[in-house]
Amino acid sequence: MRPVDTPRATAALWEITTPGHPGRIGGVAMAGFRARATGPLDLAVVPYPAVTVAVDLGDGPLAVGDAGGERETGSVVIGLAPHGLRGRGRDIECLQIRLSPMVAHAVLGPAADLGGRIVRLDDLWGRDAARTQERLRAAGSWADRFALAEAELARRHRDGPAVDPEVAFVWRQLVTHRGDVRIERLAAEAGWSRKRLWSRFRSQTGLTPKHAARLVRFDHAAHRLAAGHRPALVAAEAGYADQSHLHREVVAFAGATPTAVAAAPWLTVDDEAWASPGYLRTV
Template structure:
């Protein structure tokens, strides 16, 4: 286990553990969190280009709810674009897994059902979810927990239904180009009409291609803002039309200004817990566009 600490006040709330080995599954990232304080924790969940699974290891002390009034206690799955989702609790200990939507489709089922919602893990995995949580809670170290989770995810990915190679190819190009892609060009590259790509991508990834590209670009932008880059510089680097365009996108996704998002608590732990993005596609993206 590699544990890490940060001097930032928000990051200092948590003890964070990460796997000591390189990621063995493409499109999967994992980190363990244990609250250092018994004070209540209340954190907003902001859109990220990965599906998030939070496995509660503290016996139901983690509660996650959204603006619809739905609240889930225990292990949950959060879609790509959560709306008003907040996590609350005391003495929280959890394993957080970030899944590329390409991987999430096989591991969890159709991501379109998760858009903006919080879903109990039990609803998606049934009795397997309870067994999975029991094994994680009984583990004697974070390294053992990471190994258990990795093996379980690998089994479910192998048994699950993969996304279309064309969809995986388009997602990977969105990520590698920081969201700066033209859907029509990618559709032509994989040999599909724009309408077919739009429909298949939406049903399997959970967002339409345009919104998915905006989300990837937003994620890149806010991390550069948090690193101290000016809004003008970030807008130019990421491909926004101008600084006002960046401002509108940050407002739309995070509900705050670029200046406020640069100090957001949810970004304080990212460099510690997630050394590399977890949303790169899996192997099914390899050759979808090359033979066309």
């Protein structure tokens, strides 16, 4: 989730806390968010190449909804590449966890097949979700919260199902090449047919390899735009056919033009919270 300033959210004061050391599990990143505002917050959420877990720790319920009208409150899991997602609430406080789809398959199970859907965490973890949330609420510091969350993730990662090595290989290649790589080549290098790769990758991540490549490439392009690089240069560097192609992809994923994305306040918050994007580390 990337908090975006809107007319009702400009008065918010965000406090962002990150772990003081790298986590034990590759493909995982965490950050704590606390906001205080004079009124309700309305936060646009744009896609990442990660599955997002938002554990609600605030006094008022956090609500997350999408463009299709699906809406959940409390602690939620957001699959890859959501569309038109928004988070709403008052005095928001939450622990946000980003998981590589390789890790999400083990620790969340069915959530790896979400696509861009939203589900409640307790639909996936049952009573463990409420117990984990209460322990996080009772923790004396964000450091304690990070340690508790990491321990729960480590347990589930150890006991959960692993993705196919071929699927993990293709994901690593997509991340390494920032999405600018031919899927047919990756299928051949993995020793699978294109049809088999399409089927297995989608069943274990929720996206086709091509859509996953687009998502990874978009994420790279969004950060380049925010760093002040011209759209034409970003298009060329990121492997888009031309600037019009970049424009279409940014609008498709972010619902905004490249110019608007370059000026979006949420990328400043994003860089502070996820300066070291552990969810993109290969696993």
